[in-house]
Amino acid sequence: MGLEVESRPSDSPYIERVWRSRSHGVSQMMSLAASHWDLVFWEQAGQVSVAVQGPASYASPAPVPDEAVFFGISFSLGSSMPHLPVHGLVDGSAGIPDVTRRSFWLKGSNWHVPDYDNAELFVRRLVRESVLGHDPIVADVLRGASPEVSERTLQRRFLAATGLTRGAIRQIDRARQAAILIQEGVPSQEVIHRLGYFDQPHLARSLTRFVGRTATQLSDPRPPEPLSLLYKT
Incomplete structure (x- = not known):
């Protein structure tokens, strides 16, 4: 009974973590604040759904579909989909249309549903097709570098790429x-x-x-x- 969660790190610079979970007899969880955004897939009673889950600036109770299987890709800070600006997804989400057990629709193209083991291949295609981008300045600052840009520019880049300060x-x-x-x-x-x-x-x-x-x-x-x-x- 509860929510079983498994996760792993990734060697992709675009991915913070890959995770999967399964729910049994639980209707609600506490969703922690999170600085990363996720692409989440879940299946319940044979129905597959996909959503982009934005960063969360505070913790809040969240419903959990019963007897459901979840898989998610948590993206690294600075990674974003330009057609879905992350600053508009803070404390919210965006559903993805035309989902089947095998495919879903994203930015005008049909995509195969990835899984826990091939997430990196899927993300590489997102990058190759210019669906996913990355702001190198954000990554550099998080590693402790001091880029030669003004503080105002830096804050603007952080907000655009992460949705958060x-x-x-x-x-x-x-x-x-x-x-x-x-x-x-x-x-x-x-x-x-x-x-x-x-x-x-x-x-x-x-x-x-x-x-x-x-x-x-x-x-x-x-x-x-x-x-x-x-x-x-």
Whole structure:
């Protein structure tokens, strides 16, 4: 009973992570804040659906179709589909039309439905067909580089490529790291010290907004509802 989730990293510069899951007897999960956007496929009762799920600036409860199988590609920061601007998908999603068990329609073309094992091949075709692009400045800054552009230009590029500001991305990622550490049994004071929170209330506000759980709830081995994908980077 619950939500079984499996994920793996990728060697593609366009992919943050590939994941799949299966639901059994669960109707709702807590969807964490996420700085990445996903292309999600799911099947329930023989019906296949596809959607682009945008970044999430806060955690919120989300319905889970029962007895469904999911597969998703979480794209790296800076990767985007120009015909579906990511800034318009923050805290939202866009459904993909004309979906069958084998194919779906995207930017004027018919595409084979990918799976957990061939996601990289699918993404390579997206890039080759100019459906998916990447802003190198965003990737460089996230690696610690200092590009020769103004701060205003940098913020504009981040918003265009990710839908979020650099500050929001840092806050979301830090809260997710904090949640993982707390689930691993690290005391809250140690989490505060490691991740640079000011104090306990600062950590508590961050967890509530971006994870939808308190530190006590994260420590519970049997939570009332499952969390969406939470992984170590």
